[in-house]
Amino acid sequence: MHMRRPATLASLAAELGVSRTTVSNAYNRPDQLSPELRRRVLETARRLGYPGPDPVARSLRTRKAGAVGLLLTENLSYAFRDPAALGFLEGLALACEGAGQGLHLVPVNPEREDVAAVHRAGVDGFVVYSVPDDDPHLAAVLSRPVPTVVCDQPRVEGVDRVGIDDRAAMHELAERLIALGHRRVGVVCMRLARDRNDSFAGLERQQSAHFHVQRARLAGLADAFGTVGVAWTDVPVAERFDHSSACGAAAAAQLLDTDPELTALICTSDILALGALTEARRRGLRVPQDLTITGFDGIPEAERAGLTTVRQPVLEKGKAAGKLLLGAVDHGRPRQIVLQTELVTGSTAAPPRSAEERWFGP
Amino acid sequence: MHMRRPATLASLAAELGVSRTTVSNAYNRPDQLSPELRRRVLETARRLGYPGPDPVARSLRTRKAGAVGLLLTENLSYAFRDPAALGFLEGLALACEGAGQGLHLVPVNPEREDVAAVHRAGVDGFVVYSVPDDDPHLAAVLSRPVPTVVCDQPRVEGVDRVGIDDRAAMHELAERLIALGHRRVGVVCMRLARDRNDSFAGLERQQSAHFHVQRARLAGLADAFGTVGVAWTDVPVAERFDHSSACGAAAAAQLLDTDPELTALICTSDILALGALTEARRRGLRVPQDLTITGFDGIPEAERAGLTTVRQPVLEKGKAAGKLLLGAVDHGRPRQIVLQTELVTGSTAAPPRSAEERWFGP
DNA sequence: AATTGGTTCTGGACCGTTACGGTCAGGCAA
DNA sequence: TTGCCTGACCGTAACGGTCCAGAACCAATT
Numbered sequence: 133m134h135m136r137r138p139a140t141l142a143s144l145a146a147e148l149g150v151s152r153t154t155v156s157n158a159y160n161r162p163d164q165l166s167p168e169l170r171r172r173v174l175e176t177a178r179r180l181g182y183p184g185p186d187p188v189a190r191s192l193r194t195r196k197a198g199a200v201g202l203l204l205t206e207n208l209s210y211a212f213r214d215p216a217a218l219g220f221l222e223g224l225a226l227a228c229e230g231a232g233q234g235l236h237l238v239p240v241n242p243e244r245e246d247v248a249a250v251h252r253a254g255v256d257g258f259v260v261y262s263v264p265d266d267d268p269h270l271a272a273v274l275s276r277p278v279p280t281v282v283c284d285q286p287r288v289e290g291v292d293r294v295g296i297d298d299r300a301a302m303h304e305l306a307e308r309l310i311a312l313g314h315r316r317v318g319v320v321c322m323r324l325a326r327d328r329n330d331s332f333a334g335l336e337r338q339q340s341a342h343f344h345v346q347r348a349r350l351a352g353l354a355d356a357f358g359t360v361g362v363a364w365t366d367v368p369v370a371e372r373f374d375h376s377s378a379c380g381a382a383a384a385a386q387l388l389d390t391d392p393e394l395t396a397l398i399c400t401s402d403i404l405a406l407g408a409l410t411e412a413r414r415r416g417l418r419v420p421q422d423l424t425i426t427g428f429d430g431i432p433e434a435e436r437a438g439l440t441t442v443r444q445p446v447l448e449k450g451k452a453a454g455k456l457l458l459g460a461v462d463h464g465r466p467r468q469i470v471l472q473t474e475l476v477t478g479s480t481a482a483p484p485r486s487a488e489e490r491w492f493g494p
Numbered sequence: 495m496h497m498r499r500p501a502t503l504a505s506l507a508a509e510l511g512v513s514r515t516t517v518s519n520a521y522n523r524p525d526q527l528s529p530e531l532r533r534r535v536l537e538t539a540r541r542l543g544y545p546g547p548d549p550v551a552r553s554l555r556t557r558k559a560g561a562v563g564l565l566l567t568e569n570l571s572y573a574f575r576d577p578a579a580l581g582f583l584e585g586l587a588l589a590c591e592g593a594g595q596g597l598h599l600v601p602v603n604p605e606r607e608d609v610a611a612v613h614r615a616g617v618d619g620f621v622v623y624s625v626p627d628d629d630p631h632l633a634a635v636l637s638r639p640v641p642t643v644v645c646d647q648p649r650v651e652g653v654d655r656v657g658i659d660d661r662a663a664m665h666e667l668a669e670r671l672i673a674l675g676h677r678r679v680g681v682v683c684m685r686l687a688r689d690r691n692d693s694f695a696g697l698e699r700q701q702s703a704h705f706h707v708q709r710a711r712l713a714g715l716a717d718a719f720g721t722v723g724v725a726w727t728d729v730p731v732a733e734r735f736d737h738s739s740a741c742g743a744a745a746a747a748q749l750l751d752t753d754p755e756l757t758a759l760i761c762t763s764d765i766l767a768l769g770a771l772t773e774a775r776r777r778g779l780r781v782p783q784d785l786t787i788t789g790f791d792g793i794p795e796a797e798r799a800g801l802t803t804v805r806q807p808v809l810e811k812g813k814a815a816g817k818l819l820l821g822a823v824d825h826g827r828p829r830q831i832v833l834q835t836e837l838v839t840g841s842t843a844a845p846p847r848s849a850e851e852r853w854f855g856p
Numbered sequence: 857a858a859t860t861g862g863t864t865c866t867g868g869a870c871c872g873t874t875a876c877g878g879t880c881a882g883g884c885a886a
Numbered sequence: 887t888t889g890c891c892t893g894a895c896c897g898t899a900a901c902g903g904t905c906c907a908g909a910a911c912c913a914a915t916t
Contacts, residue, residue, distance in 0.1 A: 154864085188903090189904090192548075213584075237598075515897080527893095547873065
């Protein structure tokens, strides 16, 4: 008997002459029926080609999808190439795996603002990773009646959060540079908003940046240098839309062309810093003797390059986000997890050469 | 009026005094109702806190989940650290994104054989990437009544497939080494089955390997060397369960300890080859003068190291898998896509030193 | 004989939506 | 007037399960 439409619980039950509940129990609660009947049920299922209870129908009834949604927004390639994002992804995936939950990557078409995908995702909760705070997808996620965790984002009313203290971490790094004697510094930062800008970013753009992480890091720098009398308005900040080593190099070039007297380039990510290193090498500048370069993230590649940077626990961030979401025991009030960072003393930061040294040097 | 239970299409319709269909249309088919009524519906929805049609209920009714399942089986960390797997993942994600489909990573608990997660996933199809052919998760996927694409796997009856010709690619690489004069070679390969073996793998184990890719690559080598009279039973094959550079180094050490006369180490992945390079350096062996080392995959890191290897289009593999699955137009018969590979002439392969040279050499 | 308790199985009520095939009113041409 | 068409909306029937409160049955106790 060839069935056009595949078998269902009901058709199986009819075939066996038992109730649907019993068939359901055969799959989900073996202790609720006799082993003999259960055997018959499963055997008949095999014979009829019944693939087991439909996951979607089950989800509807049980109100559990068994999956966590992940919103990345960024061009996906970014997430799969950036070691920091990858670490986060891995941590989150591990947490999900540990809890037997799937991880549902929500497709985001960067072209048109296809918020529909957020509404289509059958998930029990969302993790939102580093999207601009005015992103419509974020708004769509928040409109869904499921628990949400944001990461590397500003606090959202009533939503759990995982992150680091970007501002304090960058402040500490700046203090280190200040102690070394640097006063004339340039900054290379990642995109500050959704619109492309591959040049300098003025104070206003910095302060109204929609990417919380970048905004906080810049603020930390401004704080620290302000304390020692360096007017932040005088500090050039080169912004790059794409996050690549090549962009870091280009931004470094732009800064050094504009002001050759800079003694240090502070980059808001390791990827950018690695590019800056390349550019310095290209110009015959020795690091750290002629130029200090710092990064942020603490990715393995940076470690290999001996970069002075701030290490943040990316894997832990992902795990923490997962735990927060999955262990969501009716949390009385939204929680926040702030992970520790660590200043990594590499070999790319040293005292600046004084003007004399630079003039009479070798 | 505070509602304990969230609003539904039905309650919204009741509140408005219209039918559920009309509310549904307000969201899904705006042309089916007057703009004025639609406005009222959406406004009331906002007022009642109705978040829009429930994705799971919709999926049940429309029989579309809007997502593709991905089965990796391996410890997830592997997938996120291995550049080849990552490239595949990125390609697949891009294809999904392009089609507006989500990518659902199926959680696999490596400890207990938790096939249930496969049955719980609400997806429209599956991609299975490089799992052993006797994996119960694979069987579970095949039992689900949804289209499936396997990648880097042997052909499965009635299932689409994406892959490369591992056997031919390795055969070509072997011919290159043979042309260079190598006869005494050792092999470092990845895990051949689900049980851990961190030592030599005999012929039987090789031929009954459950990982298709490894089996095919070894077969390609055996073919080629057999042709020039090298008995494959004499060729030592060192297997490693974990896929890491450290394991590659350890395997290389084991081979060289056992037979110092080996002139070439053929590794079935770049990661392993990079480890072998490290081990050679540690022993003071010059590559390629004293020892030839080859890899497989063509990952960026290998390129940087100048490794002689086989490049396979990992990103394309992922994209192809996605297209095959998503463009699944009632395919008359299962299709197969075999992508091209390319032999990369690096700087880690050279003619072997003759025994004299080695004896009297510098 | 009546009660108790346990196991095994049943029937019907949901879960929240969309597909399908209508109905109904009004406009317009013949 | 009649007939036909179109736009706007509606009612019902799925979609494929799980949950819950009991029923039927049987053995053991009171």
